[in-house]
Amino acid sequence: MSASSPAQAASDTKPRKTARYQVDQAVRRALLTGRFIPGKAVTLRGLAQELGVSPMPVREVIQRLAAENALEIRSNGRVQVPEMSPRRFDEILTARLLLEPELAERSLKSLKPADASKLEAIDQRIDESLGTGDSESYMRLNRDFHFHIYQAAGSEILLPLVNSLWLQFAPYMRTVYGRVGTVNLIDRHKEAIQAIRDGDATALREAIAKDIEDGMGILGREGLPSP
Amino acid sequence: MSASSPAQAASDTKPRKTARYQVDQAVRRALLTGRFIPGKAVTLRGLAQELGVSPMPVREVIQRLAAENALEIRSNGRVQVPEMSPRRFDEILTARLLLEPELAERSLKSLKPADASKLEAIDQRIDESLGTGDSESYMRLNRDFHFHIYQAAGSEILLPLVNSLWLQFAPYMRTVYGRVGTVNLIDRHKEAIQAIRDGDATALREAIAKDIEDGMGILGREGLPSP
DNA sequence: TTGCAAATTTTGTGATCACAAATTACCACT
DNA sequence: AGTGGTAATTTGTGATCACAAAATTTGCAA
Numbered sequence: 071m072s073a074s075s076p077a078q079a080a081s082d083t084k085p086r087k088t089a090r091y092q093v094d095q096a097v098r099r100a101l102l103t104g105r106f107i108p109g110k111a112v113t114l115r116g117l118a119q120e121l122g123v124s125p126m127p128v129r130e131v132i133q134r135l136a137a138e139n140a141l142e143i144r145s146n147g148r149v150q151v152p153e154m155s156p157r158r159f160d161e162i163l164t165a166r167l168l169l170e171p172e173l174a175e176r177s178l179k180s181l182k183p184a185d186a187s188k189l190e191a192i193d194q195r196i197d198e199s200l201g202t203g204d205s206e207s208y209m210r211l212n213r214d215f216h217f218h219i220y221q222a223a224g225s226e227i228l229l230p231l232v233n234s235l236w237l238q239f240a241p242y243m244r245t246v247y248g249r250v251g252t253v254n255l256i257d258r259h260k261e262a263i264q265a266i267r268d269g270d271a272t273a274l275r276e277a278i279a280k281d282i283e284d285g286m287g288i289l290g291r292e293g294l295p296s297p
Numbered sequence: 298m299s300a301s302s303p304a305q306a307a308s309d310t311k312p313r314k315t316a317r318y319q320v321d322q323a324v325r326r327a328l329l330t331g332r333f334i335p336g337k338a339v340t341l342r343g344l345a346q347e348l349g350v351s352p353m354p355v356r357e358v359i360q361r362l363a364a365e366n367a368l369e370i371r372s373n374g375r376v377q378v379p380e381m382s383p384r385r386f387d388e389i390l391t392a393r394l395l396l397e398p399e400l401a402e403r404s405l406k407s408l409k410p411a412d413a414s415k416l417e418a419i420d421q422r423i424d425e426s427l428g429t430g431d432s433e434s435y436m437r438l439n440r441d442f443h444f445h446i447y448q449a450a451g452s453e454i455l456l457p458l459v460n461s462l463w464l465q466f467a468p469y470m471r472t473v474y475g476r477v478g479t480v481n482l483i484d485r486h487k488e489a490i491q492a493i494r495d496g497d498a499t500a501l502r503e504a505i506a507k508d509i510e511d512g513m514g515i516l517g518r519e520g521l522p523s524p
Numbered sequence: 525t526t527g528c529a530a531a532t533t534t535t536g537t538g539a540t541c542a543c544a545a546a547t548t549a550c551c552a553c554t
Numbered sequence: 555a556g557t558g559g560t561a562a563t564t565t566g567t568g569a570t571c572a573c574a575a576a577a578t579t580t581g582c583a584a
Binding site: 111113114115116125129143146147148149 | 564565566567
């Protein structure tokens with residue numbers, strides 16, 4: 071569940087039952103699991119028909135996601151997932167390293183032992199998905215892991231910013247995993263869990279930062295023309 | 298001019314002549330100069346009529362700005378500028394301090410003497426507007442100053458994030474200036490200009506950070522219930 | 525005057541239509 | 555077979571309509 075939820079205010083916790091909300095959730099899920107191919111055009115009526123609604127709510131959702139830079143509206147009106155560039159990749163990495171450790175630290179005091187256990191369970195399923203090479207499951211679980219932490223901060227500003235960043239790099243990472251697989255992936259999830267159990271802010275920041283660098287720094291630039 | 302422009306891709310520099318784009322620019326301007334009152338409802342048809350268009354493009358723009366957390370869509374569908382809270386204020390300050398110095402440093406190598414002169418001219422007009430107490434001019438000019446720097450980085454990720462932050466605190470700051478005036482405002486613009494002339498990254502980061510703290514830290518919490 | 529309930533208006537949501545621009549398909553011609 | 559241009563289709567954009575939910579106003583009684 072996205073924490074910086076669309077179509078609803080931060081202080082107003084009702085999902086609503088609008089078609090727009092359904093479409094928004096569906097498209098976000100699709101982006102995060104890499105079901106849209108960067109550079110490939112996505113059409114309004116196509117999406118609408120696929121989701122069984124009129125083009126109307128789809129139009130609003132596309133504007134919404136375009137504002138978060140998760141979708142790109144070309145000058146001719148065509149919509150597509152933005153293609154990754156070395157420049158963008160570097161900036162996303164920088165922004166993640168600035169924001170996510172801060173957000174994790176702010177969550178620390180709200181995270182309880184039950185959360186650590188929950189995170190451990192997620193991490194175990196991540197290891198399994200790495201073994202089977204199911205990259206879509208891996209991406210979903212990895213996001214669950216990070217946002218289960220971040221969510222605890224109850225953040226209204228930082229969390230949406232981070233959410234926007236994930237929306238931007240996820241589709242690209244999917245193509246990377248498709249090429250090189252997920253077997254060589256390493257993460258710092260166990261260090262993070264330990265830091266949460268210890269209530270150690272510095273260690274948690276470090277674990278998150280390292281995790282980001284391991285995930286994006288090593289694998290990520292695969293196939294990108296050098297900056 | 299907003300750098301993270303709406304309705305157009307980053308790599309695709311054409312403003313287009315759509316009604317949506319006009320509406321978007323108009324609403325953004327209104328938000329940045331504080332012409333919308335936080336907490337006050339803004340209606341679809343009202344905006345549409347005021348701007349001389351059908352409700353259609355307005356709906357898309359509202360979704361767009363809601364995605365950036367510049368507008369809030371309540372659970373009943375009503376739209377308003379979010380009200381400030383100590384929590385939000387603190388988070389915005391944190392995020393600004395993390396992102397803006399970084400963005401400034403990245404702009405440094407692209408900033409030429411002509412830019413320093415341009416910034417000096419803006420800063421002089423800022424001083425004038427502070428004297429006359431014209432807070433709307435002050436807000437516009439102060440934004441021009443910061444974004445003239447940030448824009449130079451050619452950033453596709455950090456700049457939109459920062460842009461979103463400004464959209465979120467601007468309406469509130471307007472109400473603060475309305476209460477306490479702008480006379481007591483101090484800034485670090487001259488230090489920033491000097492740092493740009495010297496090509497001194499550390500000094501520029503410091504000037505930007507101090508400027509943010511002076512602007513928000515001292516005046517900003519005015520009238521907010523303590524966290 | 526005050527409190528409450530019914531009626532009226534306003535508002536967001538979704539669908540459909542009209543239109544122009546862009547894309548794609550097609551076919552004649554060299 | 556390759557190429558150029560024209561026709562057909564698809565696409566985004568904007569406006570209008572219908573509907574239900576919400577907010578506002580109105581009216582009446584205590």
